[in-house]
Each structure stands twice: as C-alpha cells, then as structure tokens.
Amino acid sequence: MAVKSEHIPKATIARLATYIQVLSEFKREGTDVVSSERLAEACSVNSSQIRKDLAYFGEFGVRGVGYYVQDLITSIKRSLGIDRAWNCALVGVGNLGRALLRHREFSRKGFIIRGAFDCDPYKIGEVVEGMEIVCSRQLPAKVKELSLEIGVITTPPERAQRAANYLVGAGIKGIINFAPARIAVPKHIHLEYVDFFHYFYAAAFHIRFDDNRD
Amino acid sequence: MAVKSEHIPKATIARLATYIQVLSEFKREGTDVVSSERLAEACSVNSSQIRKDLAYFGEFGVRGVGYYVQDLITSIKRSLGIDRAWNCALVGVGNLGRALLRHREFSRKGFIIRGAFDCDPYKIGEVVEGMEIVCSRQLPAKVKELSLEIGVITTPPERAQRAANYLVGAGIKGIINFAPARIAVPKHIHLEYVDFFHYFYAAAFHIRFDDNRD
DNA sequence: GGGATTCTGTTATAAATTTCACAAGTTAGG
DNA sequence: CCTAACTTGTGAAATTTATAACAGAATCCC
Ligand SMILES: NC(=O)c1ccc[n+]([C@@H]2O[C@H](COP(=O)([O-])OP(=O)(O)OC[C@H]3O[C@@H](n4cnc5c(N)ncnc54)[C@H](O)[C@@H]3O)[C@@H](O)[C@H]2O)c1
Ligand SMILES: NC(=O)c1ccc[n+]([C@@H]2O[C@H](COP(=O)([O-])OP(=O)(O)OC[C@H]3O[C@@H](n4cnc5c(N)ncnc54)[C@H](O)[C@@H]3O)[C@@H](O)[C@H]2O)c1
Numbered sequence: 370m371a372v373k374s375e376h377i378p379k380a381t382i383a384r385l386a387t388y389i390q391v392l393s394e395f396k397r398e399g400t401d402v403v404s405s406e407r408l409a410e411a412c413s414v415n416s417s418q419i420r421k422d423l424a425y426f427g428e429f430g431v432r433g434v435g436y437y438v439q440d441l442i443t444s445i446k447r448s449l450g451i452d453r454a455w456n457c458a459l460v461g462v463g464n465l466g467r468a469l470l471r472h473r474e475f476s477r478k479g480f481i482i483r484g485a486f487d488c489d490p491y492k493i494g495e496v497v498e499g500m501e502i503v504c505s506r507q508l509p510a511k512v513k514e515l516s517l518e519i520g521v522i523t524t525p526p527e528r529a530q531r532a533a534n535y536l537v538g539a540g541i542k543g544i545i546n547f548a549p550a551r552i553a554v555p556k557h558i559h560l561e562y563v564d565f566f567h568y569f570y571a572a573a574f575h576i577r578f579d580d581n582r583d
Numbered sequence: 584m585a586v587k588s589e590h591i592p593k594a595t596i597a598r599l600a601t602y603i604q605v606l607s608e609f610k611r612e613g614t615d616v617v618s619s620e621r622l623a624e625a626c627s628v629n630s631s632q633i634r635k636d637l638a639y640f641g642e643f644g645v646r647g648v649g650y651y652v653q654d655l656i657t658s659i660k661r662s663l664g665i666d667r668a669w670n671c672a673l674v675g676v677g678n679l680g681r682a683l684l685r686h687r688e689f690s691r692k693g694f695i696i697r698g699a700f701d702c703d704p705y706k707i708g709e710v711v712e713g714m715e716i717v718c719s720r721q722l723p724a725k726v727k728e729l730s731l732e733i734g735v736i737t738t739p740p741e742r743a744q745r746a747a748n749y750l751v752g753a754g755i756k757g758i759i760n761f762a763p764a765r766i767a768v769p770k771h772i773h774l775e776y777v778d779f780f781h782y783f784y785a786a787a788f789h790i791r792f793d794d795n796r797d
Numbered sequence: 798g799g800g801a802t803t804c805t806g807t808t809a810t811a812a813a814t815t816t817c818a819c820a821a822g823t824t825a826g827g
Numbered sequence: 828c829c830t831a832a833c834t835t836g837t838g839a840a841a842t843t844t845a846t847a848a849c850a851g852a853a854t855c856c857c
Contacts, residue, residue, distance in 0.1 A: 378844065382781075417845075417848095420806065421844090434803080434805085434852095449787060449788045450790070467678070471678045550608070551626065569759065571600075571775055572757040573669055576756045590813095595814095618835090635814090642835080644836080
C-alpha cells in the first residue's frame with residue numbers, strides 16, 4: 370500500500386513533484402540531510418505543508434534530525450508510483466511532439482516514449498531521435514506489443530478527440546493532452562490537460578491587475 | 584476596474600482559460616447563447632462554480648436566458664487582461680523554444696514573441712519562423728525597444744536563474760519558466776512555473792493507485 | 798547522564814474554496 | 828396580463844485545504 374490516506378489533494382501531487390526537483394538539486398550540491406523548514410523555503414511553501422503532504426504517504430523523516438535527502442527522494446518517488454519506468458505513446462509528431470521526443474529528460478525520469486504515431490503519410494517512416502514514426506492505425510498493435518500505458522496527445526485540437534479514441538481503444542491507461550481541446554474518455558482512463566495558455570493568461574492577469582495589491 | 588473582488592483564486596484563473604476554450608468551440612459551432620449548466624458540463628465543473636467565478640469580475644449573464652457566447656468570451660478576456668496584445672521575450676532557443684516560436688497560436692491569442700534570445704554563438708543570427716535569434720546580452724536594449732513585458736525561459740535548468748536575472752534587469756514584468764528549476768525574482772515580478780513532469784507524475788500516480796477508489 | 802535544542806508527525810484551528818439553495822429577473826404562451 | 832418554465836447572481840452551508848501549535852523523539856554538549 371503506497372498511501373495511508375484515502376484521498377490525496379491534487380495540489381499535494383503537484384508539490385511533491387516540486388519537492389523532488391528541489392531535493393535533487395540539494396543532492397547535487399552534496400547536502401545529505403534537510404529540514405522541512407529548509408526545504409519549504411526552497412519550494413516557497415509552508416513547512417507544515419510539507420510535513421502534511423508527506424504524512425499522506427508515510428513517515429519519512431527523523432525527529433530532531435530532518436530528512437535524509439536521498440531517502441526522501443526515493444520515498445516520494447515510490448509514493449508517486451515513479452519508482453519504475455512508464456512506457457508512453459506520442460500521438461502527433463509536429464513541432465511540440467518533436468520537442469518532446471528529443472527531450473532526453475523524459476526517459477531519464479522514467480517516462481519512455483516507445484511509440485511515435487502520426488497520420489500524415491509524409492511523416493510516417495521518418496525517424497526522429499532514433500524513433501520511427503508509425504501510422505496511428507497501428508496503435509492497438511503497438512500498445513499491446515510495447516506495453517504502452519500513457520498516451521501523450523500533441524495533435525491539433527480538432528484531432529485530439531480522435532487521437533484519444535484511438536488510444537482508449539488500444540487499451541491505454543492514462544492520457545496527457547497537450548492540445549487545447551476538451552476530450553471525453555471513459556472514466557477509468559486518467560486524463561490530464563496541459564494548456565500553456567493557462568500560464569500566459571495568469572501572467573497577463575497578474576501583471577495587469579496586481580499592481581496595487583500584493 | 585476589472586475586478587469586483589479583492590483576491591481571485593488561482594484555480595478561478597485556470598478555469599476561466601478553460602471557459603474561453605470551450606466557449607470558442609461553441610461559437611465555432613454556431614451556438615449563440617449558453618447556460619451555466621451547459622457550459623459547466625462541457626468544462627466538467629459545477630455550474631455554481633462558473634457563476635461564482637464570473638461573479639468575481641462582474642455580471643455577464645441574463646437571468647432566465649443565459650450567457651451570450653461572444654459577449655462572454657469578450658468579457659472574460661477583458662477580465663483576464665487579454666483584450667490586448669502582450670509582447671514576449673523568449674530566452675533559450677532549443678527544442679522547446681523553437682516549438683513555441685513556430686506555434687502560430689501564441690500570436691493569434693495575443694502573446695507575440697517579438698524577441699528570441701540565446702547565448703550560443705552558433706545560434707545567434709539564425710532565423711527561426713521569421714525571427715532572428717539575438718545574443719542574450721542585448722536583452723536590456725531589446726526589452727526597452729520592443730516594449731517586451733513577459734519573459735519566457737526555455738533554457739536548461741541550470742541557466743534558468745541567469746536568464747531570469749537578465750530578464751529582470753532588463754525590466755520585464757513577468758516570467759514564465761519552462762525550465763525545471765526554482766528561480767528567485769523580486770516580488771513585484773510575476774512568476775509562473777510550467778513543469779511538464781507535474782502532469783506525468785500525476786498520471787502515473789493515478790493510474791497506479793486509483794484502481795479501487797473513484 | 799541530563800538539560801537544552803532541534804525537528805518531525807499529528808492534532809487543532811483557521812482560511813479558502815466549492816456547492817447548495819433560493820430570490821429575483823426573463824421569456825413564452827395563452 | 829398572468830402563469831409556468833428557466834436561469835442568473837449571491838448569501839449561507841458544507842467541504843476541502845492550509846497553517847499553527849505542540850507532544851514526542853533524537854542529538855549535542857558539557
Ligand atoms: N507548438 C507549441 O509550442 C505548442 C504550444 C502549446 C500547445 N500546443 C498544442 O499542441 C498541439 C500540437 O502542436 P504543434 O505545434 O506540434 O502542431 P503541428 O501541426 O506541428 O503538429 C501536429 C501533428 O499532429 C499530426 N496529426 C494530426 N491529426 C492526427 C491524428 N488523428 N493522429 C495522429 N497524428 C495526427 C499532424 O500530422 C502533425 O504532425 C496542438 O494542439 C497545439 O495547439 C503546441
Ligand atoms: N524539450 C522539451 O520537450 C521539454 C519538455 C519539458 C521541459 N523542458 C525544459 O525546457 C528547457 C529547454 O529544453 P530544450 O529541450 O529546448 O533544451 P535545449 O538544450 O534544446 O535548448 C536550450 C537552449 O538554451 C540556450 N541557453 C543556454 N543558456 C542560456 C542563457 N543563459 N541565455 C540564453 N540562452 C541560453 C542554449 O543555447 C539552447 O539553445 C529545459 O529546461 C528543459 O528541461 C523541455
């Protein structure tokens with residue numbers, strides 16, 4: 370059992386990702402032990418928050434001492450389910466899809482893009498970063514053959530639903546959708562939307578209207 | 584005055600971005616009027632949530648009728664401060680930076696990348712999507728000359744702080760950081776972190792541990 | 798060895814956010 | 828003109844999330 374608690378807030382998951390990032394940095398710097406207070410400062414959160422977030426999954430620290438950096442990284446990774454590799458399918462090999470394919474960090478962090486799919490006949494057969502682009506129709510076969518579990522959608526928005534349908538039909542377990550379109554999937558499929566514009570809108574809003582406040 | 588209320592939840596801003604996306608889709612389909620109930624369903628949220636989110640900014644609907652799609656899009660855009668163009672500086676023209684530069688949607692939505700900066704002498708002078716890559720040292724001059732307000736960091740993580748320093752020194756007002764590194768900026772600078780791994784981690788976690796729940 | 802100090806895990810408290818419930822405004826139809 | 832059917836905007840209630848406070852455990856130093 371990886372969790373002690375029933376429901377984990379979405380915000381906690383997001384923060385755990387940040388903790389891993391910052392802890393990895395501490396590790397590179399040669400820091401062996403860190404207190405929740407010090408980690409909190411580096412992550413711009415409250416130290417109770419960190420202890421609370423971790424408490425959802427177990428007891429990873431030592432009272433009077435703090436957290437052993439390497440151990441905590443390992444514990445958080447196990448808690449998140451990223452203590453093993455995940456095979457991913459990339460659907461839509463355009464500008465963004467190529468950037469993702471070429472990004473070494475994904476496989477280093479355990480998310481391995483093992484299949485790249487597109488429907489454009491001019492792209493099929495092309496090799497990007499050692500990976501041959503295959504026709505989307507081969508999704509069912511490839512998902513099975515390569516045990517692909519996570520589908521990454523980087524098609525134009527009007528094609529996102531179709532891509533999702535292929536992925537779901539092929540037996541994928543979760544989808545990360547980079548296209549700015551809402552899609553419908555059966556509720557046992559986990560779905561994450563990544564919309565860059567959220568961040569640009571938030572920046573614009575705060576720059577424009579925060580002047581007097583804050 | 585764009586807001587009625589003092590503080591707007593971060594989650595509200597994110598949802599408003601979704602509302603715009605879905606409303607634009609309705610508009611394309613030729614729908615003129617929409618109820619909060621119908622919009623809520625398309626956005627997978629509660630209809631009270633929508634009415635509450637909008638209430639932070641004003642009264643945009645008509646009782647007994649609903650919301651006029653085009654009017655609501657306009658109102659939300661004004662509320663978010665995206666009823667005008669924002670000039671952006673892209674720092675780090677690698678895989679991801681290029682994908683962003685080539686993405687037409689940014690300028691269509693009012694975020695215009697007017698300067699592309701890199702420190703690699705082999706890249707300086709190269710033209711990507713009609714934009715000449717300039718040396719990062721020219722940031723102060725260009726930010727002033729082109730009225731750049733938002734800085735987009737797509738450098739490797741270990742260079743993100745330096746890129747941020749350049750941007751802040753040059754007088755930028757907000758930063759969107761795509762590099763997986765925490766950075767420090769003066770508190771009048773608005774900072775958004777975009778970390779793709781958040782989404783991958785969340786997907787992995789839910790796929791692995793949600794089976795019995797939900 | 799013991800007292801001071803540090804720091805976690807957890808309970809209690811506070812704050813924020815979401816959902817509910819309904820008065821009030823709108824339209825349509827007879 | 829009046830009733831029935833809708834739908835918004837909003838205060839109150841419920842829920843969720845974050846912060847504070849502190850008992851319990853470990854270390855250090857004399
Ligand atoms: N490029 C960016 O920086 C960026 C930023 C934010 C969001 N996005 C979003 O990401 C998505 C991809 O953007 P892009 O710039 O890479 O677009 P793109 O047009 O360069 O690439 C889209 C690719 O998807 C393929 N495709 C279309 N339908 C398909 C289908 N049914 N099955 C498989 N492949 C299919 C196309 O052949 C093409 O290769 C878009 O939805 C875009 O809005 C992109
Ligand atoms: N490529 C992806 O799909 C992807 C996905 C998620 C996150 N990221 C993150 O985005 C960032 C960029 O990724 P990438 O794949 O484009 O890397 P990349 O190495 O292809 O590009 C980085 C660019 O930044 C430039 N650079 C380095 N230091 C600079 C400085 N001080 N000033 C200006 N330019 C500088 C480099 O010359 C290079 O052109 C990284 O931090 C990466 O972790 C990338």
